[in-house]
Amino acid sequence: MSEVISHLRARLDEAVVALGEGGPGAGVPGEDLPDLTLGLVIGGRLHVVWGTDPPAASRQLIEAAAAGPSCVDDGTTVVVPLVVDDVLRGLLVAPVDGGREGVWSAPTLRLLAHHLAGELVHARTHARVEGLLRTYTSAGIADSLMTTGPPAGGRRDVTLLFADLRGFTSFTERTASEVVVSHLNAVLAPAIGIIEAHGGTVANLMGDGIMATFGAPRPQQDHPLRAAQAGLALARAAHADHPDLPRFGVGVNTGSVFVGDIGGRHRKVFTMIGDAVNLAARLESTTRPGQVVIGEETYRTLRSIAEVEVLDPVVLKGKADPVQAYRLLALADPDRVAGVAGA
DSSP states (O other), X not given: OHHHXXXXXXXXXXXXXXXXXXXXXXXXXXXXXXXXXXXXXXXTEEEEEESOOOOGGGHHHHHHHHHSSSOEEOSSEEEEEEEOOSSOEEEEEEEBOTTSTTSBOHHHHHHHHHHHHXXXXXXXXXXHHHHHHHHHSOHHHHHHHHHTOSOOOEEEEEEEEEEEETTHHHHHHTSOHHHHHHHHHHHHHHHHHHXXXXXXXXXXXXXXXXXXXXXXXXXXTTHHHHHHHHHHHHHHOOOTTOTTSOOEEEEEEEEEEEEEEEEOSSOEEEEEESHHHHHHHHHHHTOOTTOEEEEHHHHHHHTTTEEEEEOOOBOOTTOSSOBOEEEEEEEOOGGGSSOOTTO
């Protein structure tokens, strides 16, 4: 509802300026219109969105307008309903006397109310769409879609993070599917929160696994550091409510990949494609519960602050030479250590 209220306040400022009808403060938005009140009727009560709370003498008039579709005018105050449906309604309240300067005219108020009723519908639709986008896509992708359109595609240097609940398959074999889904949601919800708290974008959920990117769609100079910090937080996350669940194993790798949309006209997904993605997934597959394994490029960027254990080179399908890997044990505070690129 806060998004609807913010939208209505902004549109009211614009509408009053656009009307230019000579009402109080016409042409001047915001606090220069103290006589005008805009409210939403929620649960049968008027909640002031813009302006000041109307005087007690107007309450009976407001209640009458809130109960019906027609405006109510007692000669000194006019209340114009903004009817959307049985659930969402608004009211515009103002003193009215066509002959006195500084007081609203009824025709102007009706015109303004008609405009705001349409904006109320638009604001609610916008809020619902944005809420759904943020639920079914990451916050970064939702922000881009709602403002500038789909994220621009192209080759970018990013850091990929793959996380998987190690041993989860055996857990599902001995557990009812409804319980599996409940437990999985209980684990994935805080995991997604950890990734987003470090500035990452969840690109995909794959059963009990997560694919995330740092450095896209929002550019981040310190994306290797952010991904490594998120990886350690994921691997160490304690699931107090579900101690029997497996822990995450995490693979992190930095490199140049193609970032953008794939799919057709009716269905597209935002994804990353390239060798760096394949290696990040391969590194994750080598982990044990609670481990974070990083690639050579990620380690090169973080070596001044990273405590690691050197592992055997990883063989990647389609690659002639094995790739060096490191188990990440800890990170020093980057603010106290020089030499971390972008930190």
